[in-house]
Amino acid sequence: MIAELGEAGHFEAWEEDRLDKAIETVVIDDLVLGESPRMIAHDSDHVQVIAAVEGALPPIVVHRPTMTVIDGVHRVLAYQLRGQKRIAVRFFDGSAEDAFLLAVKSNVLHGLPLSLSERETAAVRVVRSHASWSDRAIAHVVGLSATTVAAIRRRSTEESGQSNVRIGLDGRVRPLDAAAGRIRAGQVIAARPDASIREIAREAGISVGTAHDVRRRLLQGLDPVPPNQRMEAKAARPARRQVRGRVTDSCSEVLDCYQQLRRDPSLRYTEEGRSLIRRLGMCMLDEEGWQSLVDAVPPHQAMDVANLARSLAALWQKAADEISSRAAIAV
Numbered sequence: 001m002i003a004e005l006g007e008a009g010h011f012e013a014w015e016e017d018r019l020d021k022a023i024e025t026v027v028i029d030d031l032v033l034g035e036s037p038r039m040i041a042h043d044s045d046h047v048q049v050i051a052a053v054e055g056a057l058p059p060i061v062v063h064r065p066t067m068t069v070i071d072g073v074h075r076v077l078a079y080q081l082r083g084q085k086r087i088a089v090r091f092f093d094g095s096a097e098d099a100f101l102l103a104v105k106s107n108v109l110h111g112l113p114l115s116l117s118e119r120e121t122a123a124v125r126v127v128r129s130h131a132s133w134s135d136r137a138i139a140h141v142v143g144l145s146a147t148t149v150a151a152i153r154r155r156s157t158e159e160s161g162q163s164n165v166r167i168g169l170d171g172r173v174r175p176l177d178a179a180a181g182r183i184r185a186g187q188v189i190a191a192r193p194d195a196s197i198r199e200i201a202r203e204a205g206i207s208v209g210t211a212h213d214v215r216r217r218l219l220q221g222l223d224p225v226p227p228n229q230r231m232e233a234k235a236a237r238p239a240r241r242q243v244r245g246r247v248t249d250s251c252s253e254v255l256d257c258y259q260q261l262r263r264d265p266s267l268r269y270t271e272e273g274r275s276l277i278r279r280l281g282m283c284m285l286d287e288e289g290w291q292s293l294v295d296a297v298p299p300h301q302a303m304d305v306a307n308l309a310r311s312l313a314a315l316w317q318k319a320a321d322e323i324s325s326r327a328a329i330a331v
Contacts, residue, residue, distance in 0.1 A: 019102075020091040023059050026067075028079060028087050034068040037104045037114055037122040042073055046112050051078035059088040061106065063099040070099050071106035097129040101141055108143035119143050120152065127153045179225045181206040185214040186224035186265035221270040258284050 050057065057079070060072025069076055070092055079087050092099055104122045107114050114122070123142045127149065130138065135146040135153065142149070185204035188195060195203075201211040214224045258280060267273030285293065297305045 019061070020064075020093065023088050023090055025086050026062070026089050028076060028085060030067055031062065031076060031087075032066060032068040033073055033076065034066070036073065037100070037107060037118055042077055043112055047074050047077045047081060050074060051081040053078075056088065059090050061102065062089045062091055063096070064091040064093050066096070066099075068099065070103045074112065101126055101130065104143075105141045108141075114143065120148070123149055123152045182210065182214050182224045185211055186218060187263065189215060189218060190263050190265045190268055218265050218269040221273075223266050252286075255284060255286065 057075045058072075060075050061070040062068065063070050072089075076087060092102060094102070100122075104114070104119070104126065108119065119142050123138060123144055126133075126138050126142060135149040139146040139149045181204050185200050185206055188200050188203050192199075197208055197211045197215070200206075200215070201208045204211065204214075206214075217224050217226075261267060261280065262277055264273075267277055
């Protein structure tokens, strides 16, 4: 059933911003009748009907960069059937994917409406090309219900690449996962401590007020995500089998892991966290560094140094086991 298309100021603004208001006349042979949301390129009977209409037909919409007809293929064919050489157009200056989006919206209700299967097929493509748009915004464009679009999004093979934010019909950006938005804000603050609140909010896809709260929490040494939101995120997360973390002896992987820890706001902005980073940093060596350490041990101290290294490794192993146990309880 076609969704009722109500007021959607954001989309209309998006469309008008790229659609030239001027009407121009172009040579029909210069146009490209390319990709269409229709399964059948055109309906011959419909072409005959509109060709019989006297007078000029409404301007068609053409993608300026490619001269591809976005809306009005049947009108172009009708003009050709009449023997006319030129046609009135309005040019669209957006991307190819935005042009497809407009083609779908333009053919949902007027003229020869898209069938349900055509609208659903179009929705699959729009969900992938405009992943940050909310289900309601996409539904408004493709003429389906938001529930149907949500189901299509879940089935999409591109789901793993979906954006963490959704842009609604009103143009407002809302995080899909409030906790993820706060974590992203924390990462932005860690990478650029001098970034303004508005920059943090924009990059993390959260409100200015939330960005303020994240910065305040980090300055107080707190986790950027409040306990209640951590619980909500955990409850919403699908159950999955826990796998034991992989231990590696690759120096490059160990150093990469250490650099990730150094960037974590929950460690960088607390005294205990900074102390942990410093202690771990004292153990960070590349392949050449470890070899230099081994070569520096005099032969008469080799066994003592080796035993000391094993004892320290045992203490680190004990700490690792306790950390792992706590992590298992927290999951």
